[in-house]
Every structure is written in structure tokens, then in C-alpha cells.
Amino acid sequence: MALTGIQIFKLTPKKNCKECGSPTCMAFSMKVAQGAVTIDKCPHMSEEALAQLSEATAPPMKTITIGAGDEEHKLGGETVLFRHEKTLVSKNLYAVNLTAADDADAKLAAMTKVDYDRIGERMYVELVNVKYTGEGADAYAALVQKAAATGRTLVLECADADAAKAALAVCKDKGPVLNGANPSNYEAMSAIATEAGVALGVTADTLEALYDTVAALEKAGNKNLVLDVGTASIKDAFSKAVLIRRAALKDEDRTFGYPSIVNIGAIAAGKPELQAALAAVFTLKYGSILVMEDMSYAQALALYGLRQNIYTDPQKPMKVEPGIYPINGADENSVCVTTVDFALTYFVVSGELERSGVPCNLLISDAGGMSVLTAWAAGKLSAGTIAKFIEEHEIANKIKNRTLIIPGKVAVLKGEMEAKLPDWNIVVGTTEAVQLVKFMKDYK
Amino acid sequence: MPFKLTPQPFKAAIKEVEVGCGAKAIKLGGEKTFPFYAFDAEMPNAPKVGVEISDLGFENEVAGIKDFYGDVTNVVEMAKKAAAMEGADFVVLRLEGADPNGVNKSVDECAELAKAVADAIDAPLAIMGCKNDEKDGELLVKVSEVLEGKNAMILSAKEANYKTIGASAGMAYGQKVGAESAVDINLAKQLNVLLTQLGVKAESVVMNCGTAAAGYGYEYVASTLDRTKAAALGQNDDMLQMPIITPISTETFGVKEAIASEDDMPEWGSQETRAIDMEVVTAAACLASGSNAVILRHPASVATVSTMIKELM
Numbered sequence: 001m002a003l004t005g006i007q008i009f010k011l012t013p014k015k016n017c018k019e020c021g022s023p024t025c026m027a028f029s030m031k032v033a034q035g036a037v038t039i040d041k042c043p044h045m046s047e048e049a050l051a052q053l054s055e056a057t058a059p060p061m062k063t064i065t066i067g068a069g070d071e072e073h074k075l076g077g078e079t080v081l082f083r084h085e086k087t088l089v090s091k092n093l094y095a096v097n098l099t100a101a102d103d104a105d106a107k108l109a110a111m112t113k114v115d116y117d118r119i120g121e122r123m124y125v126e127l128v129n130v131k132y133t134g135e136g137a138d139a140y141a142a143l144v145q146k147a148a149a150t151g152r153t154l155v156l157e158c159a160d161a162d163a164a165k166a167a168l169a170v171c172k173d174k175g176p177v178l179n180g181a182n183p184s185n186y187e188a189m190s191a192i193a194t195e196a197g198v199a200l201g202v203t204a205d206t207l208e209a210l211y212d213t214v215a216a217l218e219k220a221g222n223k224n225l226v227l228d229v230g231t232a233s234i235k236d237a238f239s240k241a242v243l244i245r246r247a248a249l250k251d252e253d254r255t256f257g258y259p260s261i262v263n264i265g266a267i268a269a270g271k272p273e274l275q276a277a278l279a280a281v282f283t284l285k286y287g288s289i290l291v292m293e294d295m296s297y298a299q300a301l302a303l304y305g306l307r308q309n310i311y312t313d314p315q316k317p318m319k320v321e322p323g324i325y326p327i328n329g330a331d332e333n334s335v336c337v338t339t340v341d342f343a344l345t346y347f348v349v350s351g352e353l354e355r356s357g358v359p360c361n362l363l364i365s366d367a368g369g370m371s372v373l374t375a376w377a378a379g380k381l382s383a384g385t386i387a388k389f390i391e392e393h394e395i396a397n398k399i400k401n402r403t404l405i406i407p408g409k410v411a412v413l414k415g416e417m418e419a420k421l422p423d424w425n426i427v428v429g430t431t432e433a434v435q436l437v438k439f440m441k442d443y444k
Numbered sequence: 445m446p447f448k449l450t451p452q453p454f455k456a457a458i459k460e461v462e463v464g465c466g467a468k469a470i471k472l473g474g475e476k477t478f479p480f481y482a483f484d485a486e487m488p489n490a491p492k493v494g495v496e497i498s499d500l501g502f503e504n505e506v507a508g509i510k511d512f513y514g515d516v517t518n519v520v521e522m523a524k525k526a527a528a529m530e531g532a533d534f535v536v537l538r539l540e541g542a543d544p545n546g547v548n549k550s551v552d553e554c555a556e557l558a559k560a561v562a563d564a565i566d567a568p569l570a571i572m573g574c575k576n577d578e579k580d581g582e583l584l585v586k587v588s589e590v591l592e593g594k595n596a597m598i599l600s601a602k603e604a605n606y607k608t609i610g611a612s613a614g615m616a617y618g619q620k621v622g623a624e625s626a627v628d629i630n631l632a633k634q635l636n637v638l639l640t641q642l643g644v645k646a647e648s649v650v651m652n653c654g655t656a657a658a659g660y661g662y663e664y665v666a667s668t669l670d671r672t673k674a675a676a677l678g679q680n681d682d683m684l685q686m687p688i689i690t691p692i693s694t695e696t697f698g699v700k701e702a703i704a705s706e707d708d709m710p711e712w713g714s715q716e717t718r719a720i721d722m723e724v725v726t727a728a729a730c731l732a733s734g735s736n737a738v739i740l741r742h743p744a745s746v747a748t749v750s751t752m753i754k755e756l757m
Contacts, residue, residue: 082674084667113711118659211447234755239483243449255447273748276721277728280658281752284666284732298717301701302725305659312663344661351660351700438545 003053005030011049012042019043035059035079061248061257063090064199064226067153068175073126075226075288076259081249083314090259091311092283094303095127095155095291097265100135104146107294112150114300119320119343123304125152129179129263129291130167132158137166145170155179155201155261155289161188172196177226177289179203179261183213190222201261203228207243214255225258226289231266234278238285245286259288266291272299279303283310317369318343322389324398325350330359332398335443337405337429338386340367340375348433356440361399365389372407383416390421405429405443453477453485454677458736459647459685460489463534463597463620464568470533472650472736473687478673479734480756490757492533492737493750494570495526496693499541499549499557505741506716512743519557520564527567529743531750534568536599536739537561538694542583543574551579555586562594570597570622570739572691581605588613597689600624600652603631606638614644622689627654627664629671629684636683649686650736657696658726665690669733690730693741696722716742724748 009029020041022028031037032053039045039053063077073093080086096111098104108128115124128147132140140158144167147154154176158164164180179201181189186202193200202217202225204210210227217225229240241260248257262282268274276299279290283306292299312318319341326334327350339349341364350362365386367375375381386406390396402424406413408431417426430439453476460474474488502513502522512529516522519537526535539554541547562569571587573580584598585608600622601609614621623639625631632653640646653672656662669688676684696702702719704712712718723745727738731753740746 082667082670083663084671207449208447234752235480235482235757238480238756242481243483246452247447253447271748271751273720273724273744274751277724277748277752280725280728281732281756284729296717296721297712298701298714298721299725301712301718302658302721305657305701306662306725306729309659309661309663310666314663314667344664347660351698354700355698355703 003033005033008032008039008053011045011053013044015044017044058254059257060252060254061245061259062223062225064224064259066175066177066199067126068173071126071151071153072175073153076257078245078249081245083310087313087315088311090288091307092287093126093289094279094295095129095289096125096295097129097131097263097291097293098143098147099131099133100139100143101133104143108147108150111152111295114295114297118304118308119318121308123300123308125295125300127155127289128152129155129157129289132156132160132163132167132180134160137163141166141170148174153177155291157201157263159185159189161185161192164189164192168192168196168198172198177201177261179226179228181213181217183209186213186217187220190217190220193224194222199224199226201226201228203230205230205232207240210240210244211255214258218255226261227256227258228261228263229287231263234267237262237267238281241282241286260286261289261291262287263291265293269293272296275299276303280306283307319369320346320364322364322366323393324395325362325364326359327353327362328357328359330361332400334359334361334399335401335403335405336361336363336395336399338363338365339407340370340372340381341365342367342369342371342375345371345433349436352433352436353440356437358440358444360405360440361401363389363393363395363404372409376410376413381410383413383420386413386417387420396423403427407431449483451484456677456680456685458673458676458687461620461647461650461687463570463595465593465595466566468566468568469595470568472689473685476677478677479732482757487757489736490753491731491735493531493746493753494534494536494689494737494739495529495532495746496536496538496572496691496739496741497522497526498538499554500547506719508716508720508744509742520560523561523565527565529746531746531748532567533737533750534570534597535561535565536570536572536691538572539583539587540572540574542579543576544579545576546574551583551586554583555590558587559590562591562596568597569594570599570689572599572694572739577602577604581608584609585612588617588619591619592617595619597622597650599689599691601635601639603635603638606635607642610639610642610644614639614648615642619648621649622652623649623686624652625654627656627661627668629653629668629675632668632672633681633683636686640683646682646686650689651684651686652689652691655690655692655695655726655730657699657701657722658729659701660695660699662726662729666729666733669730669735673734687736688734689737689739690727690735691739692723692727692730693739693745696726697741720744720748724752728752
């Protein structure tokens with residue numbers, strides 16, 4: 001149970017020493033209760049009080065770290081069920097499934113082809129789910145080695161102790177997940193995972209059995225877990241994913257406070273479009289690792305776009321990098337169009353400009369990630385900021401065309417811009433992006 | 445202590461709205477849970493899938509759509525095929541030809557077509573305007589009149605034209621009114637308040653709380669849908685308890701992922717597959733956040749999304 005500020009205050013030294021950064025112990029306690037600061041910021045807590053508090057103020061869902069080096073990923077650590085309540089912190093990761101029956105080289109090559117940048121985020125398949133299908137420990141380890149050679153982090157779906165050991169021997173330094181514990185073998189699998197220092201995936205037919213198994217593992221000291229929702233059916237997997245997360249975050253039952261694995265490829269085998277649809281559902285509703293049969297570019301473009309949207313912090317707008325974005329094969333002689341760096345504005349405006357078919361250079365200046373009118377009201381979009389952008393990015397040297405179309409909503413800037421940029425022809429554009437297609441065609 | 449599943453249905457419910465007539469009529473809404481939370485309580489009505497057709501035909505569509513409609517030569521025949529599409533629950537006729545900046549068909553011509561389509565199919569019908577508020581204000585009024593007795597869904601009344609459309613569709617001619625707002629829970633609520641104050645029954649309103657393709661500011665859509673359902677169910681806000689309908693195809697078929705040709709983007713692969721994936725991903729995301737109906741275009745998307753709904757119910 002979460003403690004109130006008053007309950008925490010009773011455990012503090014009540015010295016008001018300010019060493020924690022708060023003016024009084026009371027203020028500090030209130031911040032701890034809200035989760036704004038952690039209890040260890042106070043240097044004067046007694047051991048006993050700390051133990052009591054860290055248990056009570058521990059996050060409801062653990063953050064599990066997998067992978068290693070550049071390929072380190074965090075799962076879980078969520079505090080809310082919906083992004084509007086605060087923010088979601090650990091985006092779901094994608095895995096492609098690999099078994100001995102696959103042409104491993106071809107499958108891994110196809111997987112690594114999907115690798116691109118979208119608004120500053122690298123989009124690729126972060127994980128490979130290597131499923132053991134009884135081919136023997138040596139053959140499995142060889143398959144695992146091949147998958148590990150891609151550099152991606154592995155999920156070893158394997159409930160066979162010997163095969164798991166052989167696989168971990170070749171990849172444990174890279175922080176894989178050993179997904180193989182169930183109510184009948186969890187002790188042995190937990191020992192193997194703990195020895196290799198990797199996270200353990202746990203599954204069970206029912207939520208009750210899963211809960212008991214997790215409780216037993218925790219009692220034995222293993223809290224580095226991921227919960228596999230199983231493959232009984234689509235409906236069952238969805239129910240488990242929702243109920244596990246709801247129990248952890250809403251009902252504060254920490255036994256279920258772990259990230260999840262959903263094997264979408266298994267519950268919708270052979271149906272790539274249905275897998276894409278389900279991946280969207282599990283992106284919103286509580287999948288942490290989503291295993292697909294494959295990841296085509298078509299699936300990736302839609303799914304990664306969705307994930308990037310859902311896992312943005314509602315308090316921080318998505319921004320695109322300021323710069324020159326040539327559209328429709330624009331060159332130095334093409335007309336210039338400018339708008340703000342708010343990602344949504346950029347996407348809508350660039351999309352409409354593309355539809356117009358007219359070559360143009362889209363100039364994005366730094367407007368603090370705000371929309372046109374908001375940025376203008378906040379002084380982040382003005383004749384001065386645009387003039388400064390044009391100077392700093394040496395637009396005059398890079399582009400010969402001297403016509404600049406500005407957003408219709410800030411038509412008021414025209415006069416001032418003409419004063420600041422005397423050799424430019426300033427044209428007032430449309431107030432809505434959707435009118436751009438016609439505007440650009442007419443302008444041309 | 446063992447884990448015990450406690451169902452947590454809400455006391456409030458989403459209003460149930462019926463569209464269409466006879467055996468093929470559909471009911472939207474009615475649930476007391478978040479979408480597909482069958483462990484809390486069964487959803488009485490599965491979310492529905494509408495098939496979008498345009499009064500301008502299917503010449504510019506991707507191959508799979510062209511193949512589906514085949515040698516059909518008029519919109520009425522197209523509607524019949526759409527109604528028979530696997531997974532389709534209703535048909536949506538989009539009167540984009542009415543757009544004054546486009547073909548600019550007359551109101552009467554469009555209304556005549558809507559009537560012919562409604563007479564030709566048993567499936568429930570929804571009519572989408574041309575997105576020009578002023579023209580829609582006339583067009584949808586006339587369409588509501590000629591469709592009297594069909595219990596159609598009129599998409600949509602917006603803040604700019606809700607009075608004429610609300611009065612005709614919702615009051616005079618007994619249709620269901622789509623209330624369209626731009627991805628903001630407060631605007632959605634305000635429009636519902638305005639429509640009901642005008643005299644439209646709350647049970648005759650469905651909401652389109654706005655839409656965006658996955659990756660294109662979809663976070664606002666997700667949060668608007670999540671918050672709307674949370675307020676409707678958790679706080680019993682009866683001005684947000686109208687079922688939600690979300691047009692998907694009109695957004696997703698316009699984004700770069702769906703229109704860039706394979707020549708321009710060779711590594712992206714088939715344009716048609718990309719268009720389908722954008723459509724199913726966006727639709728599935730909307731359904732996961734509470735849309736009671738989605739509007740799609742591609743036969744593969746309609747089949748996939750309706751399968752997904754059945755599996756999750």
C-alpha cells in the first residue's frame with residue numbers, strides 16, 4: 001500500500017536540515033508520497049525506516065533491464081494504465097520468432113532490413129525470439145548463436161533445462177531473456193537464469209497458477225521476471241495482459257508488477273495482417289515484448305509509428321529537427337515554405353505538400369515543438385526567429401529561390417519579415433494544411 | 445494469498461444506438477466496460493465495421509479494391525458488393541463529389557444517389573459529406589430528408605453546421621446524427637450538449653471524436669478516446685456516453701506510407717500491403733481505445749478487423 005505524506009513524515013528525523021533539497025521534512029515527505037523524489041535523498045533516515053519505506057514506496061511495477069551495451073532495453077516501470085494519466089515510460093519491444101524449421105539466414109536478413117529513423121528514433125526489430133522445438137541442445141545453441149550474431153537481444157523460448165544451459169553459454173553476456181519457467185519446472189529454470197544473470201520468463205495456463213508461481217519465485221529471491229501471457233487464444237492472451245497490468249497498477253498487487261511477453265505470431269499464425277492488428281491492440285493494452293512471425297516493412301511503418309505516438313510524454317511535444325526538408329525532388333531553385341517544428345504540424349504540412357506534387361523546400365525552424373499559433377503567442381515563431389534561422393542555417397547560400405511562403409495563421413508577420421529579409425518575397429500561405437494542395441498548384 | 449479475479453464493470457453504460465432497419469440493423473454501444481474487457485462483463489454489442497465507398501467510384505484505388513468491385517459500373521452496384529463484403533456490418537457512402545473545390549455535384553444529384561443506394565441494400569447505411577462545412581450543411585439536410593424511414597447515420601454534424609444537420613437528420617427525419625469534433629474531449633462534449641439542447645435525443649447521436657493515422661499524432665486520438673470512455677463509464681457523464689464511430693480509411697489512405705509508390709520507395713515493398721497495414725493498425729488501435737465502429741475501405745482490412753473483433757469478444 002502507498003503511504004501518505006503524513007505517514008512518511010513520521011519516519012523522517014524531523015530536523016528540517018534541507019540536505020534533501022526540500023525546505024522542511026514535511027515538504028520532503030509530501031514529495032515522496034507523490035513519487036516526485038525518492039526516499040534515499042534524505043541522508044538521515046534510519047536503516048529501519050528506510051527498509052519500511054522502500055518496500056512501501058517501491059514502484060508498483062518493476063523495471064526489468066535486458067540486453068547489453070548499445071542494445072540495452074528497459075521494460076516495465078509503468079505507473080499508470082493510460083498515457084493521459086501521466087506518461088508511459090517503457091515502449092514495447094518487437095521480436096521476430098525463429099525456430100529450427102526456419103531458413104535462419106534468410107529470416108534474420110529480412111528482419112535486419114527493417115531499420116530506419118523516424119523523428120529521431122531508430123526503428124528496428126530489437127529482439128529475436130529463438131524458440132526451442134526439441135532439436136537438441138547443441139542444435140539449439142547453434143541456432144541461438146546465429147541469432148546472436150545479428151547483435152539483437154534474444155528471448156530464449158525454451159523450457160528444456162539442457163537446451164537452455166547450452167543456449168545461455170553462447171549468449172548470456174548479451175542479456176537475453178530465458179522464457180521457459182512454468183509451474184512444474186520453475187525452480188530449475190530459475191536457478192539457470194539466476195546463474196546466468198538473465199531475466200526469466202514465466203508462464204502458466206491460468207492467472208491463478210501464474211500468480212502462485214511468481215510468488216514462489218519471488219520468495220526464492222528471483223525478482224528479475226517477465227510474464228508470458230500464453231498462447232491459448234487471442235482472447236485469453238488479451239485478458240491476461242490486461243488483468244496482470246491492472247492488478248499491478250490499479251489494485252497495487254506487486255506480485256503481478258512485471259512486464260509481459262505476448263507471442264502474437266503464435267496466436268495469429270500465418271496471418272500477417274491480423275498480427276499487425278493485434279500488435280496495435282497490445283501496444284495500447286499492456287504488451288511489453290511482442291513476438292511476431294516476421295516484421296515486414298509494411299507492418300513496421302504502421303506499428304512503429306503507432307508506438308512512437310503512444311509512448312511520447314504528453315508533457316513534452318514531439319519535435320522534428322530544424323533544417324531544410326526538400327519535398328517532391330526540390331532543388332535550390334524551388335520555392336521555400338516554412339512552418340514550426342511540432343512533429344504533428346510537420347507531418348500534416350509535409351504530407352499535404354507531397355500530395356500537391358509541387359517541388360518545394362520546407363524550412364523547419366526551432367519553435368519549441370509548439371503548433372503555429374501557440375508558438376507565435378509564446379514568441380517562439382516570429383519574424384526574428386525565422387530570420388535568425390535563415391541566417392544560421394545559411395539558407396541564402398543553399399537555396400537560390402527567394403520566395404518564402406509563411407503559414408496563413410501568422411499572416412501578421414509578413415510586414416516585419418519583409419523588413420528583416422529584404423531580398424525575400426514573403427507570401428502568405430493557407431491557414432489550414434488541407435488547403436495547401438490547391439494553393440501550391442495554383443501558385444505554381 | 446492467491447490471486448482472485450474480481451470483475452470490475454462500471455455502473456454506467458454507453459448508450460445503445462440502433463442504425464438501419466430490419467434483420468440487418470446494427471446496435472452500437474451498450475457496454476459497461478472498457479473495450480473487450482469480457483472478464484469484467486460481456487459487451488452486449490460487438491464493435492462494427494463499415495465499408496466506405498465513394499460516389500466517384502473506385503478508379504483511383506489500389507488493385508485489391510479495384511479487383512473486388514471488378515466490372516461494376518455504377519455506385520449502386522458498388523454498394524451492393526460492399527454490403528456483401530466479408531466482415532462488413534454497414535455501408536458508408538462518401539459523397540466526396542459534392543465538394544465545391546472538386547467535382548461540385550449538386551445537392552439533388554447526390555441525394556438522389558443516396559436514395560438509390562439505400563433502396564438497393566438491406567445493410568444499414570451511413571452517409572459521409574464532402575468535408576466542406578457549408579456544402580455539407582445543405583447536402584446532409586437533403587440526404588436526411590430523402591432517406592426518411594431508413595434510420596441512416598448522417599456523418600457528420602460539426603460545430604459550424606450542427607443546427608441544420610441536427611434539426612433535419614436528428615429531429616425531422618429520424619436519422620442518427622454523427623457529431624464530429626477535432627480530437628478534444630471538451631469539444632466532443634460541447635457538441636453533444638449543443639445537439640441535445642437543440643432537441644436531438646441523446647440516443648440518436650453517435651460521436652466521431654476525430655481521427656488520425658498511426659504515427660500522425662495518433663497519441664491525441666488515443667488519449668481522447670481513453671478519456672472519453674473513462675468519463676462516460678467512470679464518472680457517468682451522460683454527455684459523453686454516446687457510442688463512438690471512427691472513420692479510418694479517409695485518414696490512412698492519404699499518408700505517405702500508403703501512397704508512396706514502389707518506384708519511389710523500393711525497400712518499403714508493396715504499396716497495397718502498406719495501405720492495408722496502416723488501415724488495420726489504426727483501426728485496431730481505435731477499437732482498443734473504445735471506438736464502437738470503424739470505417740474501412742480495403743476488403744482485406746475489413747476481413748482482418750472483423751476477425752479480430754470476433755476473436756476478442
